[in-house]
Amino acid sequence: MRKVISPFSYNVELYKQIKDILQKPIDVSRLPIVGESKIFKSSAERYGHVIIKLDLETEGNYYNSLAKYNYKWEVNEHELFPYGYTPIPQKFEHMIVNEIEVFALLLDFLNDNVPPLRFTVIGGSNNLTERPYFNRATAEAIVLIFKQLHQD
Numbered sequence: 001m002r003k004v005i006s007p008f009s010y011n012v013e014l015y016k017q018i019k020d021i022l023q024k025p026i027d028v029s030r031l032p033i034v035g036e037s038k039i040f041k042s043s044a045e046r047y048g049h050v051i052i053k054l055d056l057e058t059e060g061n062y063y064n065s066l067a068k069y070n071y072k073w074e075v076n077e078h079e080l081f082p083y084g085y086t087p088i089p090q091k092f093e094h095m096i097v098n099e100i101e102v103f104a105l106l107l108d109f110l111n112d113n114v115p116p117l118r119f120t121v122i123g124g125s126n127n128l129t130e131r132p133y134f135n136r137a138t139a140e141a142i143v144l145i146f147k148q149l150h151q152d
Contacts, residue, residue: 011099011139015106018143021150022110026117031055033148034122037140039133047130048137050088050096051123054145057116069104070118071097081125088124092134096121099138 015022032055039048057070079087088096100119107114119142126132 011102011136012106014139014143015103018146019110021146022107024111024150025113026111026115026149028056028115030149033145035141035143035145035148036123037137037144038125039137039140040127040130041133045130046133046136047127048133048135049125050121050134050137050141052138052141052145053120053122054142054149055118055120057118059118068108068114068116069100070116071100072118072120074120074122076123079123084128085125086128088121088126088134092126092132093121095132095134096138099135100142103139103142 032053034051034053036051037049039046041047057068059070073090073093075088075090077087081087124134124137
């Protein structure tokens, strides 16, 4: 009997789109850059909205397994949204951090010359009636950041 091996992230295909970009040197003069992704899949009852800022890490305190990368949670819990939406509750932080860790691992693997970076979650929203989809929204926001970073 064959067994399917599942990837450590279902968003690897998304990251493959920017594989060539990830191998290029990072122009730190273009930092900070913000990426935002909002996903609503009504058929699957899924919703995720994440805003991430990428910047140089200057503090030197690295987050758990992110190696030379750092992570911060700076979501404004008092931000107002339309009825049925709230700022991302911190209970979903693990979904976002897991996706950032996957990305950091891929970036380290593809590029030996990456400076210390900080991923900061600065915003986003949650739909109270839908299941969370923050991992995919995080992946899309990161892809947008790296596309912006290497635009001519």
